[in-house]
Amino acid sequence: MSDENGVPQAWETLTTETAYDCSAFEVVHESVRLPDGTETGFDTVREPEAVVVLAFTPDDEVVVIEEWRQAVGRTNRGLPAGTLEPDEDPKTAAKRELTEETGYVAGRVEPLTTVEPSNGLANSVHHHFVAHDCRPTGERNLDADESIRVETADYDDLLSALAVDDLRDGRSALCLLYYDRFEGSER
Structure with missing residues (x-):
């Protein structure tokens, strides 16, 4: 996915691990690479629809x-x-x-x-x-x-x-x- 100037917006996921898991949701830690090449961490809550x-x-x-x-x-x-x-x-x-x-x-x-x-x-x-x-x-x-x-x-x-x-x-x-x-x- 790119912005209006053709610059990529999507992050690249390098690794994914579950940091916490319970019956209602889980917290997932991802190592990601941003479009400018910077590598960082990102935490997400994942739950059922x-x-x-x-x-x-x-x-x-x-x-x-x-x-x-x-x-x-x-x-x-x-x-x-x-x-x-x-x-x-x-x-x-x-x-x-x-x-x-x-x-x-x-x-x-x-x-x-x-x-x-x-x-x-x-x-x-x-x-x-x-x-x-x-x-x-x-x-x-x-x-x-x-x-x-x-x-x-x-x-x-x-x-x-x-x-x-x-x-x-x-x-x-x-x-x-x-x-x-x-x-x-x-x-």
């Missing part, structure tokens, strides 16, 4: 979760989300995660967008979906480290919560704003 689900009930309420987030030391309010299983397609994962975390089953699931939220330091890929006609007819199946409270909320109230820093989960914020900007008129 994830899904985020904006789930509407038949009466247009949004299914919302509250979950403790150790990294920030507080309970966060947001949308159901989770990682893909090996060889699982994102739409299947969205349906599964919605049911596992909330007990809601979607009548219809459609893709919204796919983003790389932290591509300066992680290989994270988040697939955002909107689910319609969601009903609490499934069985929750939380992971051992999940403690989730489920509720429903008014869509416009959630958008307002973003404006006053009452909904700070970045995945959820992006999903709501993307839907509002590009898909919301279809509601």
Whole structure:
């Protein structure tokens, strides 16, 4: 890959080693050569792809979760989300995660967008979906480290919560704003 003047931009990876590995992610250290020939190190977080689900009930309420987030030391309010299983397609994962975390089953699931939220330091890929006609007819199946409270909320109230820093989960914020900007008129 080159810039507009034909100067190469891609880094050459010389070596790769896992510096830390746990069940949710790994930290990888690479020795790289920059386009100007400089050799340096670069650390990256690698994790499975994830899904985020904006789930509407038949009466247009949004299914919302509250979950403790150790990294920030507080309970966060947001949308159901989770990682893909090996060889699982994102739409299947969205349906599964919605049911596992909330007990809601979607009548219809459609893709919204796919983003790389932290591509300066992680290989994270988040697939955002909107689910319609969601009903609490499934069985929750939380992971051992999940403690989730489920509720429903008014869509416009959630958008307002973003404006006053009452909904700070970045995945959820992006999903709501993307839907509002590009898909919301279809509601």
